[in-house]
Amino acid sequence: MQDIKLHITDREGVTHNVDAPTDMNMNLMEVIRSFELAPEGTIGICGGMAMCASCQCYIESKHELPEMSYDEDAMLAEAFHVKDNSRLGCQVFVKDNLDGLKITLAPEE
Amino acid sequence: MNMIKTDILIIGAGPTGLFTVFEAGLLKLKCHLIDALPQPGGQCSEIYPKKPIYDIPAFPEVLAGDLVSNLMKQIEPFQPGFTLGERAQTIEKLEDDTFIVTTNKGTKHHAPVVAIAGGLGSFEPRKPPITGIANYEDNGVEYIIRDPELYRDKDVIIAGGGDSALDWSIFLTDVAKSVTLVHRRNEFRGALDSVEKVQELKNEGKIELITPADVVDVIGEGNVKGVSIKRGAEVFNKACDHFIPLFGLAPKLGPIADWGLEIEKNAIVVNNSLDYQTNIPGIYAIGDVNTYPGKLKLILCGFHEATLMCQSAYQRIFPEKRYVMKYTTVGGVEGFDGTKKEAPKAVVKAIT
Numbered sequence: 001m002q003d004i005k006l007h008i009t010d011r012e013g014v015t016h017n018v019d020a021p022t023d024m025n026m027n028l029m030e031v032i033r034s035f036e037l038a039p040e041g042t043i044g045i046c047g048g049m050a051m052c053a054s055c056q057c058y059i060e061s062k063h064e065l066p067e068m069s070y071d072e073d074a075m076l077a078e079a080f081h082v083k084d085n086s087r088l089g090c091q092v093f094v095k096d097n098l099d100g101l102k103i104t105l106a107p108e109e
Numbered sequence: 110m111n112m113i114k115t116d117i118l119i120i121g122a123g124p125t126g127l128f129t130v131f132e133a134g135l136l137k138l139k140c141h142l143i144d145a146l147p148q149p150g151g152q153c154s155e156i157y158p159k160k161p162i163y164d165i166p167a168f169p170e171v172l173a174g175d176l177v178s179n180l181m182k183q184i185e186p187f188q189p190g191f192t193l194g195e196r197a198q199t200i201e202k203l204e205d206d207t208f209i210v211t212t213n214k215g216t217k218h219h220a221p222v223v224a225i226a227g228g229l230g231s232f233e234p235r236k237p238p239i240t241g242i243a244n245y246e247d248n249g250v251e252y253i254i255r256d257p258e259l260y261r262d263k264d265v266i267i268a269g270g271g272d273s274a275l276d277w278s279i280f281l282t283d284v285a286k287s288v289t290l291v292h293r294r295n296e297f298r299g300a301l302d303s304v305e306k307v308q309e310l311k312n313e314g315k316i317e318l319i320t321p322a323d324v325v326d327v328i329g330e331g332n333v334k335g336v337s338i339k340r341g342a343e344v345f346n347k348a349c350d351h352f353i354p355l356f357g358l359a360p361k362l363g364p365i366a367d368w369g370l371e372i373e374k375n376a377i378v379v380n381n382s383l384d385y386q387t388n389i390p391g392i393y394a395i396g397d398v399n400t401y402p403g404k405l406k407l408i409l410c411g412f413h414e415a416t417l418m419c420q421s422a423y424q425r426i427f428p429e430k431r432y433v434m435k436y437t438t439v440g441g442v443e444g445f446d447g448t449k450k451e452a453p454k455a456v457v458k459a460i461t
Contacts, residue, residue, distance in 0.1 A: 049157055077292075078235075078269065078357060081238065
């Protein structure tokens with residue numbers, strides 16, 4: 001199984017190029033936490049249930065992402081700092097087709 | 110002012126806090142719980158009551174809401190006290206090394222042991238990122254509607270698209286002079302009844318809907334005089350007496366962060382190898398709110414931590430007493446309410 005490259009810009013504006021495994025059922029929020037790109041307690045607060053927006057990120061590349069679930073869409077309807085390219089990191093899973101994905105973490109609420 | 114007295118004061122009525130009552134009860138220690146939410150269960154009740162949990166030992170699957178009702182049943186014989194809908198605000202250590210914890214509503218609790226089972230913190234209203242909004246809080250900006258009479262004959266603007274935004278918009282049409290609801294989307298995601306009712310009130314001209322739009326600024330000097338609303342590229346001002354952002358709740362560590370406890374990564378540092386005590390003797394932290402090397406935020410870990418914490422609490426409260434842990438299968442469970450559960454005894458009786 002091969003890792004894919006992700007380009008993640010943290011809340012300080014620093015871009016990190018990380019290798020993320022595709023065989024661990026990880027989502028973007030978990031990748032960010034595993035590399036400690038945002039302090040614990042400021043991301044993934046609800047644990048990945050699409051029930052907070054602490055892992056909101058902006059998708060900056062043209063990759064095709066899975067469709068939003070009802071829960072994710074509902075959360076983004078109430079979240080702050082939402083843009084057209086906003087997604088919840090916890091709902092986007094690391095798959096081969098996301099190799100080279102560029103994302104930027106939304107500001108902390 | 111009445112003082113609530115107990116043996117272990119538990120801050121946070123989530124699964125870890127609730128199970129603490131059971132383990133303390135086995136040691137004949139009484140518990141009282143404080144929680145900012147109006148109901149027990151913490152995140153399990155507030156965030157995901159209908160979601161399944163698969164890693165509670167011996168429960169292949171249990172809904173979070175059911176886990177809470179089971180825990181409530183399990184601890185019922187130990188008659189825990191509850192201060193709900195109030196947030197633990199301040200703590201004071203007395204000369205005899207006991208503590209007084211006061212809530213934001215002034216309720217005082219006195220106990221020799223404080224167990225913080227605060228999870229991610231207390232649930233507070235989510236505040237929109239509007240510059241300077243804090244200056245208007247309680248001067249026309251309210252995140253929680255405490256007394257609807259405040260809005261009698263006033264012009265009110267509500268922001269949000271969930272159930273509470275819909276329900277309060279409906280309710281306030283009978284109280285306020287005017288009600289305007291601002292939401293970022295055209296669609297609302299509340300209970301069907303509420304959505305239909307708002308539609309009806311809009312058709313009757315009793316609610317003004319502004320969608321898809323965001324409130325981007327608050328206008329006024331001291332008191333709210335209006336808000337600035339952005340719809341697409343257009344930005345316009347709208348006069349009002351009150352602006353009520355209703356964007357749901359989010360957990361914040363809150364006042365506990367100022368209690369002099371050692372904090373790391375938004376959690377309270379504890380001694381994992383012994384008893385989950387904090388840097389202040391007599392104050393423990395258990396469940397999601399604590400941290401130590403290797404910490405996992407799991408309900409099952411919270412149960413374990415609560416169990417060890419109670420043993421230490423017992424030693425603290427009764428330093429002179431000797432005690433050995435007893436299995437419930439052997440000792441049964443004697444409630445403070447006079448109930449006793451125990452394994453059925455075999456009888457010796459001749460069969461003739």
